[in-house]
Structures are given as structure tokens and as C-alpha cells.
Amino acid sequence: MAKQQPAGRILVVDDQATNIELLHNIFKEVHEVEFAMTGEEALEMAIRDLPDIILLDIQLPGMDGFEVCRRLKSNANTRHIPVIFLTAKNDVDDMVNGYKQGAVDYVIKPFNWFELIAKVNTQLVLREMKSELRNAQEREELFLRQIQLSLEETELTLGGGRPQTKQRVLIVDDSVSNIETLASMLGDEYELFFAVNGEQAKQIAREAHPHLIMLDVVLPDTDGYQVCKQLKREPETRDIPIVFVTSRDSAEDETRGLEAGAIDYIIKPYSHSIVKARTRNLLELVRNRDLLKKLTLTDALTGVPNRRNFQEVYRREWFRACRAREPLSLIMIDIDNFKRFNDFYGHPAGDACLQKVAKMIYQVRKRNTDFVARLGGEEFVVILPDTDAEGGQRFADAMLNAVRKLAIAHEHNDGKKIVTISAGLVTCYPGPHISRENLLSTADECLYQAKKEGRNRVCSRMEPSDDPA
Structure with a gap:
């Protein structure tokens, strides 16, 4: 529909x-x-x-x-x-x-x-996105001002000070001269990727996840309409805006492209000013959409992804691991005796503690694909794609050590005197023998075991694999 x-x-x-x-x-x-x-x-x-x-x-x-x-x-x-x-x-x-x-x-x-x-x-x-974005930013700024009145020591800011990166544009054309022409127009402002056929375009779209695809209709292995339809069917690529760039200028061709899922249609030969203006307008739409999505997928207190974001990423990484037959490690994390901390030091100090712990866990990451989220309260989760049990254990140990080094005073943490965390680690090769929900439950069981054994530790499990290798 x-x-x-x-x-x-x-x-x-x-x-x-x-x-x-x-x-x-x-x-x-x-x-x-x-x-x-x-x-x-x-x-x-x-x-x-x-x-x-x-x-x-x-x-x-x-x-x-x-x-x-x-x-x-x-x-x-x-x-x-x-x-x-x-x-x-x-x-x-x-x-x-x-x-x-x-x-x-x-x-x-x-x-x-x-x-x-x-x-x-x-x-x-x-227009709607800009309005929602303004409202979301105003709500978040108000929330931050309220938190900041009580939190003077925190160093973690929400989304501020991060370097701007170029938006990514994928150009798909079997003519080298056409690619060179578009590259000369757009190369200074955007990070460009190139494909000369449909299969290559789909592969790069999945891997590079560009902010915009400029797609020729006539390709050597298929037509651009089919490529557009296939990209719009796949969850990983369906939200990427597609612009047809073609010499076909009939109303029927343009209508067919828009019905396939394209957002715009640019006719060859190119006008430098028109291509730049339309690209800039479309990428403004993408930028506002992505920023609005980021705000809805970010935990307002800690600045790390929230539960909803985790659910999306976990689903995506699960199916990616299934396709690639790669290991996936999952870590559930809990701040030890956090209720006692809140009761003794007060909720503002509790919020500051959550922020510092979240920041420290986030900084342990070695790869952009390592994913940290706050599930709620004092509970966090980490997804480690293409990571075996040994790699998961190294990450979990590094997390525990990093949080201990914060040396946040906690007089009611079973004699440890500082804030510590417990973690449940589980590793598997995703496949039909196990479900995402079961893996989460197993990680929770490992976390419970870590608490039962005295907290401030990692308990782990390797799920059996049906991989014949």
C-alpha cells in the first residue's frame, strides 16, 4: 500500500x-x-x-x-x-x-x-521532519538543562562536538565518462562510490549504505528499475533515496521510475547547477531524517543507543551473521547494587554514575560495528559481530577493568567500596538451531550467575553450533 x-x-x-x-x-x-x-x-x-x-x-x-x-x-x-x-x-x-x-x-x-x-x-x-526535529531538540535541550543543574561533574555530552563527516553518494552508470562527469560535480562535497552494473550497485549499497543513490536506467546486466525495486525490498537498503539519472525523458519512463521507488528523476545531459541543487536538497532531507531517527533511537540520559535501537541492530546483525556464517557475541551488563547507590547518594549522583559507566563501556569499543546500548535502569547490552568466545571474553574483561578504574565511590557494594559491573557473555553461530530470543535469555542467565557468584565478574557460555565446520 x-x-x-x-x-x-x-x-x-x-x-x-x-x-x-x-x-x-x-x-x-x-x-x-x-x-x-x-x-x-x-x-x-x-x-x-x-x-x-x-x-x-x-x-x-x-x-x-x-x-x-x-x-x-x-x-x-x-x-x-x-x-x-x-x-x-x-x-x-x-x-x-x-x-x-x-x-x-x-x-x-x-x-x-x-x-x-x-x-x-x-x-x-x-517540512514535517524539520518540525519534529525542532520539537525533539527542544525537548532534549530542556531535559539536558534540568539534568545539568544536578550533574556538574559529568563529561559525557549528548551528540555535541562530534566531527561532521561527508555524506555518501553511490553513482551507478556503465559509462565511465558519465561517472567522471558526476564525480567532478559532486566529489568536493560528498564521499563518492561507483558501480558499473546492477549487481555491483546492490553489493555496494548493502556494504557502504550510502545516503543517496544516483542510478542509470540502462545497465549491462539489468535495468535500473529492477535494481531500484530490489533495493526497496531489502530492509538494509529500502530507506536509501534513489534518483534516476538517465537520457530517457518521456513521462512514461519518469512515472515508471517513481513507481519503482525513486524519489527524483534527472535527465541527461547534466546541468552542473541542477544536479548540485537537487542533490543538496535531497541530502538535506536525508540528513534531517537521520538526525530525527538518531534522537528517537538514543538514550537521552547517557547518549548511547536505547532499547529500540538495540532491537533493530540486533535483528540486523543476527541475519548478517546467519548469511556470513560468522560468530556473534552478546553481553548483558548490570551495575552492581545500583539501587543501594541511588538510595545512599541520591538520584542525581545515580544519573551521573550511569553516564560515566555508559561512556566507559562505549570507549572500550575497538570497532565501529561493536554496539553498546542502554536497555533501561542500570542495564546495558553489547553486540559484538564476528566475534568468537575468546574475543567476547577480552571485551568483557576490558569493560570490567575500565569501570573499576573510574573509582566511583560506592560504600554499599558488598565491601568493594567502588562501583563495579557484572556481565553475562554468550557466543553462538546464529542459525535455525537457536533463536535471537533464546540467545538473549542465555545472556541473562549468565548475568544472573555472575551476580550469584559475587558480582564484579563475567560468566560466559558458548552455545553449540550446527555449523559442520
Whole structure:
């Protein structure tokens, strides 16, 4: 089932009644649609009503669309409103001029309604994401301010100060010259990957997980539509936005690409300004989506991933280990006698303790694939992909030692005087002989055993394998 379009308020600016009627019929079932027939009227309505998006014709009586857009973008109250130009001319110079004035996209008349809906939908989704992101950041900032009043010693910040990395773009084209052209346009801003056929593209998409895929329709081993459909079916790649970059410019081809799951369609030969503008707009959408997702998947107190994030990563790593026939180690962790700590030192000190322990466990990681999460309370979990029992034991021992070195005072920790942790480690070769739930239960049993034996230790188990090797 297709996703429902997000509802929004659309201002259509066109001096042709037939175009106004057509656009009204396209959007009236979902959106609130208003109309203006001159540039002056459009500016007045935009300032007064602040629509969510403006569909703006270039050829208007008196003030043309370029000037309307320029004035909208110079006004602090309206500059945030996305503008999509509507034009009867497929003129590169006009498109470039439109992007320079601040437009986010172009639609050529006569309208391909599927393309138009997709582009409006993209901008409305981006608007919702930005709104949710602002709200989430405001909630988190308020929470952090409240915590900071009580926690002056903590060194762990939530998401701040991390270096910005380039977004990754995968270019798929069997023509070396086309790849070189796109690389010259985008190489300075993005980390680029290249594929010359469909199979190579799918493999790189799974391994590199790019933020955007620019996909040619004509490939030597398959067509781009099939590659797009296959990527959209796989959980690891279905959320990656795909843009078709092709010389096929018919409405039928464009519609077929959008129906396959693409988010946009760029026609060859390339215009440097258009490719850069559309890529930048799409990657802004991705960046906001990823940041919003990160906020919803991060534990607000400690800054490490939360339970929901763990469930997603655990499922993904389990099936990856099944495919690769690699070992997977799982560690359940508990801060020893944490209730006594909270009762004696108070909850602000307890929160500071959780933050320091989370940070220390996180710093023990040697690889980006090693995953640490807080499940709730004083309980944490670590996923170690492609790690055997010996490697899991080394990691667990390093964790315990690192937390002991923090030397956080704990007068009620069974005579140990400092904060310690207990851990349950289990290793297996995932397969039909064992389930994810069973592995979690076994790790919990090992953690219970560690506590029973006196805490401040690791108990481990190697699950039997059905691997004939």
C-alpha cells in the first residue's frame, strides 16, 4: 500500500485558469489549496497565510516568478517556504536561474501528475521532519538543562562536538565518462562510490549504505528499475533515496521510475547547477531524517543507543551473521547494587554514575560495528559481530577493568567500596538451531550467575553450533 501523502497548505501561483483547475483537482482531496494569479497577489497571500509550499509559475503578468521567489527568500517570514517552479520551457538557463533565486525544484508543463505529487510530497515530508526535529531538540535541550543543574561533574555530552563527516553518494552508470562527469560535480562535497552494473550497485549499497543513490536506467546486466525495486525490498537498503539519472525523458519512463521507488528523476545531459541543487536538497532531507531517527533511537540520559535501537541492530546483525556464517557475541551488563547507590547518594549522583559507566563501556569499543546500548535502569547490552568466545571474553574483561578504574565511590557494594559491573557473555553461530530470543535469555542467565557468584565478574557460555565446520 502506498504511503499517505502528508497534508499541507499549498499556494498555487499561475495566471492560467486551466492550470489552476488542473492543480486544484490533483491536490484538493488531501491538501488545502489556495490560488493567486499575479506575483503581487502571491506575495501578499504568502506573507499573510504562510503556506507550507508554493507552486510558482515563471511567466506571470507584471512581476515574473523569479522576482516573486527572490522577494520571498529575502523576507525573514517567508524564506523558509519551499518554492517549486512550474514552467512550460525545459530551459536549463531558466532552471539554473530558479535555483539561484532559492527554488527547491522544477516541474515542466504539461504536468506529469505523478512527478508533481512526488515532489510536493518530498517537500512536505521534509517540512514535517524539520518540525519534529525542532520539537525533539527542544525537548532534549530542556531535559539536558534540568539534568545539568544536578550533574556538574559529568563529561559525557549528548551528540555535541562530534566531527561532521561527508555524506555518501553511490553513482551507478556503465559509462565511465558519465561517472567522471558526476564525480567532478559532486566529489568536493560528498564521499563518492561507483558501480558499473546492477549487481555491483546492490553489493555496494548493502556494504557502504550510502545516503543517496544516483542510478542509470540502462545497465549491462539489468535495468535500473529492477535494481531500484530490489533495493526497496531489502530492509538494509529500502530507506536509501534513489534518483534516476538517465537520457530517457518521456513521462512514461519518469512515472515508471517513481513507481519503482525513486524519489527524483534527472535527465541527461547534466546541468552542473541542477544536479548540485537537487542533490543538496535531497541530502538535506536525508540528513534531517537521520538526525530525527538518531534522537528517537538514543538514550537521552547517557547518549548511547536505547532499547529500540538495540532491537533493530540486533535483528540486523543476527541475519548478517546467519548469511556470513560468522560468530556473534552478546553481553548483558548490570551495575552492581545500583539501587543501594541511588538510595545512599541520591538520584542525581545515580544519573551521573550511569553516564560515566555508559561512556566507559562505549570507549572500550575497538570497532565501529561493536554496539553498546542502554536497555533501561542500570542495564546495558553489547553486540559484538564476528566475534568468537575468546574475543567476547577480552571485551568483557576490558569493560570490567575500565569501570573499576573510574573509582566511583560506592560504600554499599558488598565491601568493594567502588562501583563495579557484572556481565553475562554468550557466543553462538546464529542459525535455525537457536533463536535471537533464546540467545538473549542465555545472556541473562549468565548475568544472573555472575551476580550469584559475587558480582564484579563475567560468566560466559558458548552455545553449540550446527555449523559442520
